Amino acid sequence: MNIDSIENGYVIDHIKAGKSFEIYNYLNLDKLDTSVAIIKNARSNKANKKDIIKISDNMNINLEILGYLDKNITINKIENGKIIEKYHPDLPEKLVNIIKCKNPRCITSIEQELPHICELTDKENAVYRCKYCEEKVQREGF
Amino acid sequence: MKHLIDIKDLSTDEINHLIVVAQDIIKNKERYSKKCEGKKIATLFYEPSTRTRLSFEAAMYELGGNVLGFSSSSSSSVSKGESVSDTVKVISGYADIIVIRHPKEGAPLVASMKSDVPVINAGDGGHNHPTQTLTELLTIQCEKHRLTDLTIGICGDLKFGRTVHSLIAAMARYKNIKFVLISPKELEIPDYIRKDILEKNNIEYYETNNLEKFMPNLDILYMTRVQRERFFNEEDYIRLKDSYILDKTKLENAKDDLCIMHPLPRVNEISVEVDDDERACYFKQAKYGKYIRMALILDLLGIK
Numbered sequence: 001m002n003i004d005s006i007e008n009g010y011v012i013d014h015i016k017a018g019k020s021f022e023i024y025n026y027l028n029l030d031k032l033d034t035s036v037a038i039i040k041n042a043r044s045n046k047a048n049k050k051d052i053i054k055i056s057d058n059m060n061i062n063l064e065i066l067g068y069l070d071k072n073i074t075i076n077k078i079e080n081g082k083i084i085e086k087y088h089p090d091l092p093e094k095l096v097n098i099i100k101c102k103n104p105r106c107i108t109s110i111e112q113e114l115p116h117i118c119e120l121t122d123k124e125n126a127v128y129r130c131k132y133c134e135e136k137v138q139r140e141g142f
Numbered sequence: 143m144k145h146l147i148d149i150k151d152l153s154t155d156e157i158n159h160l161i162v163v164a165q166d167i168i169k170n171k172e173r174y175s176k177k178c179e180g181k182k183i184a185t186l187f188y189e190p191s192t193r194t195r196l197s198f199e200a201a202m203y204e205l206g207g208n209v210l211g212f213s214s215s216s217s218s219s220v221s222k223g224e225s226v227s228d229t230v231k232v233i234s235g236y237a238d239i240i241v242i243r244h245p246k247e248g249a250p251l252v253a254s255m256k257s258d259v260p261v262i263n264a265g266d267g268g269h270n271h272p273t274q275t276l277t278e279l280l281t282i283q284c285e286k287h288r289l290t291d292l293t294i295g296i297c298g299d300l301k302f303g304r305t306v307h308s309l310i311a312a313m314a315r316y317k318n319i320k321f322v323l324i325s326p327k328e329l330e331i332p333d334y335i336r337k338d339i340l341e342k343n344n345i346e347y348y349e350t351n352n353l354e355k356f357m358p359n360l361d362i363l364y365m366t367r368v369q370r371e372r373f374f375n376e377e378d379y380i381r382l383k384d385s386y387i388l389d390k391t392k393l394e395n396a397k398d399d400l401c402i403m404h405p406l407p408r409v410n411e412i413s414v415e416v417d418d419d420e421r422a423c424y425f426k427q428a429k430y431g432k433y434i435r436m437a438l439i440l441d442l443l444g445i446k
Contacts, residue, residue: 105267107246111225114252132248133269 010061011076012053017041020051026065034058064092093120099137101130108132144442145254145261149272149308154315157279163437164280174436177445178207184237185211186229188244193406193428194264198241201435210237227256234258239442260442268304273438274405275308277431284430285401285423286361290317293359297324297386298366298411300331305405306366307335314343321347322356326385353386358395365404365411389413396421403427
């Protein structure tokens with residue numbers, strides 16, 4: 001199967017096999033009008049199988065959420081056909097409407113229209129807390 | 143715009159400044175009696191409270207200002223299903239400053255995000271109650287004349303007691319503070335207080351279930367009520383509610399200048415016979431609450 005290499009854009013590599021569609025949805029890639037390729041079950045030396053997403057002709061995508069979902073993902077930023085940056089995403093400082101606070105005493109439990117905001121309070125242990133009630137929220141990454 | 147949602151919102155300098163202003167108000171009440179003339183405070187109390195609400199109202203009246211508000215959800219538009227955000231957007235057009243108490247944690251933060259005027263958290267469930275903490279600090283300063291070099295005993299419900307958690311966090315800022323944490327096993331302080339505050343700041347602390355043993359060491363004894371509303375299970379509440387009752391016998395070995403504090407309301411954890419003891423400071427403490435709230439209102443309104 002051939003997927004052309006891209007000139008400008010991102011290659012999101014080392015996605016856990018089978019998780020590319022979830023990432024596609026988290027990143028709202030369905031809203032893009034540029035080319036996006038999802039490669040499922042590609043061969044991987046590290047993990048036997050992996051998924052890859054290639055996003056062409058778009059350099060303005062917020063990929064922060066990837067650090068929360070799976071720190072093993074590799075992001076390749078490509079310009080003029082060359083990788084100009086390759087990195088594992090960091091844990092984002094803030095997550096909005098990604099995880100829901102489940103504390104029954106939290107204001108978000110009765111006011112449905114409030115955005116669920118979680119903030120990174122302990123980077124070392126990847127602890128996120130609800131901005132409103134400060135309860136530790138359960139991570140839902142891969 | 144400044145709000146007070148969490149005691150952590152205030153730097154130590156800001157806390158110290160509020161204490162200085164509150165002490166000046168105590169000495170020179172007349173000088174402050176017209177400072178808030180023409181200003182209105184809205185007290186939005188979504189759950190019942192006597193002391194806190196009346197304390198804020200008295201504070202505003204003593205500053206020459208006016209008060210509007212409601213004292214329960216049933217007498218407000220909440221009963222029609224209005225959100226905190228909408229209520230606050232409307233009320234911030236009527237008042238110069240808002241005080242909010244709400245049973246849900248984080249409601250005052252939501253209010254501050256939507257308000258055009260300063261918001262003060264007057265308690266959000268078991269979460270934060272910063273003006274109570276300021277009250278304790280003013281009490282300690284006025285009664286002990288220092289906020290450093292103190293051994294503070296905290297007794298009763300250390301698990302659910304929000305005033306306890308805030309007091310530990312606030313006093314942890316000051317030098318040479320030791321804590322003696324007295325509670326039954328089931329009501330010990332949560333692990334995050336132990337790790338994130340006490341151990342992180344290298345604060346000396348002892349955990350015990352024996353009040354008498356540590357009594358002679360204490361400069362301050364902070365008693366708390368085992369609160370029925372924090373328990374999901376009535377049986378647990380009944381089993382633990384009478385764990386510690388302070389009476390004259392227990393005070394026999396206490397220091398002469400011990401300061402006995404309690405956030406009130408008391409049920410039976412301090413015997414009424416202790417009320418006449420010179421070391422009982424809890425009713426004075428409630429009075430100090432009004433003065434620190436006066437200082438806070440002035441500060442948030444930017445009035446010198």
